[in-house]
Amino acid sequence: MITHEPTRASRTRRSFSAALCLSAVLLTGGSALAAGSSDSDAERVERWKDIAKSIFGDRAIEATDTLIKVDAPPRALDAALVPITLMMPEKDRIAAIHLVIDDNPSPYAAHITFGPAADPSEVKLRVRINNYTNVHAVAETKDGKLYEAVKFVKASGGCSAPMGMSDEEALKGAGDMRMKFAEGGQGKPSEATLMIRHPNFSGMQMNQITRDYTPARYINKLDVTANGKLVFSMNGDISIASNPVINFGLAPDAKGPIKVVASDNQQGRWEHSFNPPGPSN
Template identity: 40%
Template sequence: MSTTVKRLTVTVAALVLSCGIASAQLNSPKESTSQKQGDAKPDDYERWDAVREVYFPGRTIEDGSAFLSLDAPYRAQDAALVPVTVKAALPADAGWSIKTLTLLIDGNPVPLAGKFHLHDEAAGTGHRNLSIGTRVRVNEYTLIHAVAETTDGRLFSAERYVKAAGGCSAPAMKNPEQAMARLGKMKLNLPQSVPVGGDVTAQLLVSHPNHSGMQFDQISRTYVPPYFIRSIKVSYAGQPVMDVETDISLSEDPSLHFTFTPKAAGDLKAEVVDSKDQTYTGDWQVIPQPAS
């Protein structure tokens, strides 16, 4: 099935769910995903059952709260810029690591905010400890889920209930001319001290309007066509760090916080591709310092 067909399938399914037209009646068992969240209602969990069947059909999702956490504001100040952070710390005796993390906003027309494929040179693949942060659009009061897939093929989830509405249709913060003038420009933020062989948290900022297709232009009286970042690839010293599949649930001017481990000086590179197949690249030299 082509990427376009998959996206259309997910969009149609999610729109039906978000409008309350269909109620999922799935035969798969309802596994516990985490502690019940805040004001979440039975309808929210029915919707989650249907959303996860779209993204993880027929698969069991276990409660990951022992090692996986998802942090987001209970009541967001700006529904178009909701900060979300997912952290994981595996037990020392775990014989597996996390290879993929999927972030889903259940109530959005397209729930997928990001599917993060993680790489760790020392472990061969996956991460035992991770911290990933970004900003998302939230279209209505909803559960947000983070689903971790492990190197031994299991799925674990964490969840958070967020009160926010209208994030997918919120107008752009920049005017079109300003947005296009900065299109694809990137910035990398690093700590003042980067230790050799230690985990380093970096922030990648990408200038892009990330139009959802639901925003209304008051001048032309038409909807702004969807135009969004589709993928982000990050590497360090020639080795992959993270490959991300994204969609319209990611905010305008996407921001990604992620961890990597510089064992020696090298270049951190980012490659971004949007829905018009435009490619943008960034390259920064990193010189880690030995511990004092």
């Protein structure tokens, strides 16, 4: 589970949820600079150093343009639904990936660990982005080394954007799931798209009726298996967009059924099984 240390957000804890008050951005006693569109490259570099140390400690992180790549829009059309694609061309070397949105209130967006039933060449998901920010993707190889890629995205207000409906409406059907499959062909990996109904409340969204902040409630753990073998396990946080959609690859020899177990930070738990079409069944 992703954990966080107190930040400046704790000053407003009566209005914001406790989850928001915990962030990986400052384990340095308040040395990181406030995020903003006018920050210099040097300020962003220093912020990333603070965040990386809080997540990875003293482990070295090397830049790469081959092990992992980040595709994201330079300017988001909707800051609450920003599409992110993580590409791992040397997929056989990859054990896990870490997604960090530097200037979000809780930067550590997701940690995805791949299992034997995965094809880790590409992962797509949608995130919230709260400010002009660098988005870091860190690949962890099977020999324990870390490699990073970065993309700058212009967006604002994604973490506080209202749902456009009441909290009760947003929670209706929470945990409902659907999955779509795209066959890769004989002996080739196939692609799956998982859709989960869940508002993923960030703790920063204001209830338009009561004018109070909606407490954070978000999917923090997701496990996907194929016939009992792990495809991937994801720890998530408030940066994952509402009604999560995750596109991932299945190994050519992955067999059905595909089982999904999701849980949130308020003890919600849901599971569902899907039968992939064709020879994977």
